[in-house]
Amino acid sequence: FASLQTKGLHALPRLVIFTSEDAHYSVKKLASFMGIGSDNVYAIKTDNVGKIRVEHLESEILRAKSEGALPFMVSATAGTTVIGAFDPLEQIADLCAKYNLWMHVDAAWGGGALMSKKYRTLLKGIERSDSVTWNPHKLLAAPQQCSTLLTRHRNILAEAHSTNATYLFQKDKFYDTRYDTGDKHIQCGRRADVLKFWFMWRAKGMAGFEAHIDKVFENAEHFTNSIKARPGFEMVIEQPECTNVCFWYVPPGLRGVPRDSAEYRDRLHKVAPKVKERMMKDGSMMITYQPIHDKPNFFRLVLQNSSLDKSDMNYIIDEIERLGKDL
Amino acid sequence: FASLQTKGLHALPRLVIFTSEDAHYSVKKLASFMGIGSDNVYAIKTDNVGKIRVEHLESEILRAKSEGALPFMVSATAGTTVIGAFDPLEQIADLCAKYNLWMHVDAAWGGGALMSKKYRTLLKGIERSDSVTWNPHKLLAAPQQCSTLLTRHRNILAEAHSTNATYLFQKDKFYDTRYDTGDKHIQCGRRADVLKFWFMWRAKGMAGFEAHIDKVFENAEHFTNSIKARPGFEMVIEQPECTNVCFWYVPPGLRGVPRDSAEYRDRLHKVAPKVKERMMKDGSMMITYQPIHDKPNFFRLVLQNSSLDKSDMNYIIDEIERLGKDL
Numbered sequence: 235f236a237s238l239q240t241k242g243l244h245a246l247p248r249l250v251i252f253t254s255e256d257a258h259y260s261v262k263k264l265a266s267f268m269g270i271g272s273d274n275v276y277a278i279k280t281d282n283v284g285k286i287r288v289e290h291l292e293s294e295i296l297r298a299k300s301e302g303a304l305p306f307m308v309s310a311t312a313g314t315t316v317i318g319a320f321d322p323l324e325q326i327a328d329l330c331a332k333y334n335l336w337m338h339v340d341a342a343w344g345g346g347a348l349m350s351k352k353y354r355t356l357l358k359g360i361e362r363s364d365s366v367t368w369n370p371h372k373l374l375a376a377p378q379q380c381s382t383l384l385t386r387h388r389n390i391l392a393e394a395h396s397t398n399a400t401y402l403f404q405k406d407k408f409y410d411t412r413y414d415t416g417d418k419h420i421q422c423g424r425r426a427d428v429l430k431f432w433f434m435w436r437a438k439g440m441a442g443f444e445a446h447i448d449k450v451f452e453n454a455e456h457f458t459n460s461i462k463a464r465p466g467f468e469m470v471i472e473q474p475e476c477t478n479v480c481f482w483y484v485p486p487g488l489r490g491v492p493r494d495s496a497e498y499r500d501r502l503h504k505v506a507p508k509v510k511e512r513m514m515k516d517g518s519m520m521i522t523y524q525p526i527h528d529k530p531n532f533f534r535l536v537l538q539n540s541s542l543d544k545s546d547m548n549y550i551i552d553e554i555e556r557l558g559k560d561l
Numbered sequence: 562f563a564s565l566q567t568k569g570l571h572a573l574p575r576l577v578i579f580t581s582e583d584a585h586y587s588v589k590k591l592a593s594f595m596g597i598g599s600d601n602v603y604a605i606k607t608d609n610v611g612k613i614r615v616e617h618l619e620s621e622i623l624r625a626k627s628e629g630a631l632p633f634m635v636s637a638t639a640g641t642t643v644i645g646a647f648d649p650l651e652q653i654a655d656l657c658a659k660y661n662l663w664m665h666v667d668a669a670w671g672g673g674a675l676m677s678k679k680y681r682t683l684l685k686g687i688e689r690s691d692s693v694t695w696n697p698h699k700l701l702a703a704p705q706q707c708s709t710l711l712t713r714h715r716n717i718l719a720e721a722h723s724t725n726a727t728y729l730f731q732k733d734k735f736y737d738t739r740y741d742t743g744d745k746h747i748q749c750g751r752r753a754d755v756l757k758f759w760f761m762w763r764a765k766g767m768a769g770f771e772a773h774i775d776k777v778f779e780n781a782e783h784f785t786n787s788i789k790a791r792p793g794f795e796m797v798i799e800q801p802e803c804t805n806v807c808f809w810y811v812p813p814g815l816r817g818v819p820r821d822s823a824e825y826r827d828r829l830h831k832v833a834p835k836v837k838e839r840m841m842k843d844g845s846m847m848i849t850y851q852p853i854h855d856k857p858n859f860f861r862l863v864l865q866n867s868s869l870d871k872s873d874m875n876y877i878i879d880e881i882e883r884l885g886k887d888l
Contacts, residue, residue: 240593240600
């Protein structure tokens with residue numbers, strides 16, 4: 235890869251990245267931006283709870299090889315954007331070791347669970363990865379923006395990004411210039427976004443973050459149980475792994491329509507946007523919705539605020555029912 | 562270029578970017594990051610005041626063509642990092658038109674001069690460019706970070722960056738989704754860095770920014786004249802165009818040494834780092850230094866704070882003399 239920096243991608247065979255079909259769109263976007271091409275991000279099929287199918291991953295790696303391309307990275311996801319699924323990191327690490335691939339874990343969303351002894355097992359295997367994206371501004375509720383890239387390879391950021399511009403990174407200073415980290419970054423002028431997270435960590439401690447994580451997961455569990463118990467509400471994924479709770483609200487007038495009919499699907503698809511419009515106009519709350527694969531629009535409650543409690547969870551359900559029962 | 566996003570750089574001939582040898586290191590860095598390769602940034606020679614030599618630019622464009630490569634962009638600089646030189650934008654625009662190249666202007670540093678009727682002529686020709694980098698956090702003193710990319714091509718950011726991720730950019734909202742600009746950006750979660758600049762502009766107005774610019778240029782002029790008048794101080798570029806004032810301090814003990822000797826050069830090269838060390842330890846001020854091309858280390862005063870006045874300029878000179886006269 236040494237000539238990649240100077241000669242560019244033309245010096246290499248076609249590179250291929252593997253990631254879940256449910257991965258964040260940033261993987262394809264960056265592949266496009268970096269000249270690799272979005273077609274060279276091979277989308278791996280997921281199972282019925284949103285996790286990468288490892289046998290499909292292996293067959294796609296073999297397909298890329300048979301095409302003469304160079305498979306070089308798997309981007310696993312720990313907490314997918316919509317469903318909140320955690321890819322099977324141990325099995326992915328095994329495949330990366332077998333085929334000599336860089337193992338990246340996009341734990342931007344789910345990585346915060348590492349702060350909790352109860353939930354950190356969701357990320358078992360992450361310790362075998364080469365690099366990790368971990369955004370404290372998501373599950374840990376640091377102020378936007380605070381995104382980190384962690385890697386076990388001590389010198390690789392300097393090797394990848396240093397330009398040794400003599401007008402900026404003088405080596406003839408009187409102090410130890412190893413602490414001038416600017417040349418390791420992609421950007422030049424930038425805010426020290428991680429400083430606020432350092433302050434949070436000092437103030438809350440591990441125990442504070444653990445209590446925060448346990449609380450948001452507990453709220454998600456309570457919300458899930460309430461959805462299951464309430465007539466007209468249905469889970470999209472029966473047992474969420476993260477604090478994403480995906481569900482439909484089926485208004486009374488739609489409950490008698492056959493579920494496999496086009497009418498049911500079309501009308502259900504319009505419920506969430508309409509309820510969202512009404513909640514925005516009322517100013518009562520904000521909750522996102524989206525379709526996924528062949529599933530019509532559903533609500534996605536994403537919990538990251540540990541100052542909410544069970545009564546807030548109940549309010550959300552009541553409010554959606556109030557806003558949508560005539561649809 | 563349509564297939565670039567999906568197929569990657571392999572779908573195209575080798576791309577070549579042209580920029581000044583004194584351009585900011587970010588041009589090469591980004592070429593490396595984007596898979597183009599830093600060798601495919603052709604460095605154009607500068608004249609004795611730091612401006613691109615246009616005849617060398619044209620011969621390098623022709624060289625790239627003769628090599629079978631695809632010249633596609635000139636990145637001109639309006640305010641180089643060290644010297645503060647403004648490339649001849651009109652002539653560069655003529656060449657870009659002649660050879661059908663994208664004209665980018667890196668006005669990150671010098672672009673602030675556009676706010677002043679007196680100094681905006683430095684950027685004559687920028688109105689013919691395809692895109693401009695303009696960082697209000699530099700010459701206009703907005704809080705770090707506030708960097709803008711401006712382009713005359715209305716839909717190009719959406720065409721380049723949109724992924725139309727249905728889980729984030731729903732089109733079935735009840736309001737006009739043309740104002741959802743998120744999908745046009747490279748980043749997903751990000752701060753609205755430009756908001757603080759909008760507030761500054763509303764508060765200061767054009768007149769306020771113009772007064773700011775005129776003041777920092779006036780201070781630079783006063784400082785330059787003082788340097789020229791003071792024994793032992795020498796300008797690197799006789800007449801700075803921007804507010805970068807580059808100069809040497811030659812301590813009394815070095816003034817008798819022949820200027821073309823290795824001893825003179827070696828000793829002068831060590832003066833600025835030593836004076837910088839002393840000013841940092843005293844805590845009196847901060848001023849950067851660096852070498853350029855074959856020139857030994859010199860000081861670079863870069864003015865962007867309009868609350869400084871002539872007495873501050875005089876203090877800087879006195880302080881450097883005080884800290885360095887025994888060297």
